[in-house]
C-alpha cells in the first residue's frame with residue numbers, strides 16, 4: 274500500500290464530503306465527524322463565522338436575514354472556497370486536541386472525476402486553512418481500502434461509493450483504478466426529489482432537514498418488520514392554507530421517487546461493467562459488487578443493482594465510514 278503515500282508522512286487525513294467532514298489523526302484514528310457546513314454573518318466579502326459543523330446544522334432553515342448557511346461542497350466537489358476554509362479551520366481546531374502540529378502534512382479525499390480546477394480549489398482552501406503538503410486521494414480508492422477489499426491483488430473488484438453529493442463506481446486491480454463512472458447525484462439529490470414529490474402531490478413545503486428526516490424514516494420503515502401502516506408523517510407548511518401542519522406521505526409514493534433515483538445509479542454501474550476488460554469482469558462476477566458510503570443504506574440500492582446486473586451486491590459494514598477507515602489505514606501504513 275506504500276504506493277499511495279506521499280513523500281512526507283501525513284499526520285492527518287480528511288474525508289471532506291458534501292454532507293459530513295471527518296478528520297483522522299495518525300495514532301488516534303477518527304477525531305472529528307460533523308456536518309460539513311457553516312453559518313456566516315454578514316454579506317459579500319465582509320462575513321464572519323457564526324457557527325460550524327453540528328451547531329450550524331441545527332440552524333438550517335432557521336436563520337434570520339443577517340445569517341446564512343454556507344456549504345463548502347456541492348455534488349461532491351468544492352463550490353465555496355471561503356466556506357471550505359472556515360469549515361476546515363473549525364474541524365482542524367477541534368481535531369488538533371493537544372497536538373502541536375503547525376502545518377501538518379495531510380491526505381484529503383476527492384471524487385475520482387474531480388477536474389483540475391476542482392482539485393486546485395481544494396488545495397487552495399486546505400493550504401489557506403493551515404495544512405502543509407497535501408496529497409489528494411480518490412475517494413473510491415480510500416473507500417475500497419476501508420471496506421477491506423484487496424485492491425493490491427491482480428484481480429478485479431468493484432465498488433459503488435454512494436455519498437450525499439456524488440455516486441462513484443470504480444473497478445480496481447493491482448492497487449490502481451481500471452475503470453470509473455460517476456453521476457453527480459446522491460443522498461442530497463434524493464432528499465430534494467422527495468421534497469419535490471411532497472410539494473407537487475400535496476402542495477406542501479418541507480425544509481432540508483425535514484426532507485432528510487423523511488428519507489431516514491422511510492429507510493427505517495422499510496427495514497423494520499414491526500413497522501405499522503403504509504405512511505410516514507412529515508411536518509411543514511401547507512401551500513393551500515399557508516399554515517403549519519403535519520401530513521402523512523404514502524410509502525408507495527416514496528418508493529417511486531427512490532426507484533427513479535436509484536435507476537440513474539444502476540445505469541452508471543451497467544455502463545462501467547460494459548467497459549470493463551473481460552478478465553476483470555470475470556473477477557467481479559465471482560466476487561460481486563460492494564456498496565460503500567452513507568447512501569448505500571437506501572433500501573432499493575442493493576436489490577436494483579443486483580437485479581439489473583445479475584451479480585451479488587453487498588453493503589459494506591458501516592458504509593458511511595469506509596472512506597475514513599481507508600484514510601486511517603493509509604495514515605498508519
Ligand SMILES: Nc1ncnc2c1ncn2[C@@H]1O[C@H](COP(=O)(O)OP(=O)(O)OP(=O)(O)O)[C@@H](O)[C@H]1O
Nearest residue numbers: 290291292293349436437438439460566567568570
Ligand atoms: N440510514 C441511511 N439511509 C439512507 N441514507 C443515509 C443513511 N444514513 C446516512 N445516509 C445518507 O448518506 C449521506 C452521507 O453519506 P457520506 O457521509 O458517505 O457522504 P459524503 O461523504 O458527505 O458525500 P460525498 O462523498 O458525496 O461528498 C447523506 O445523504 C445521508 O442522508
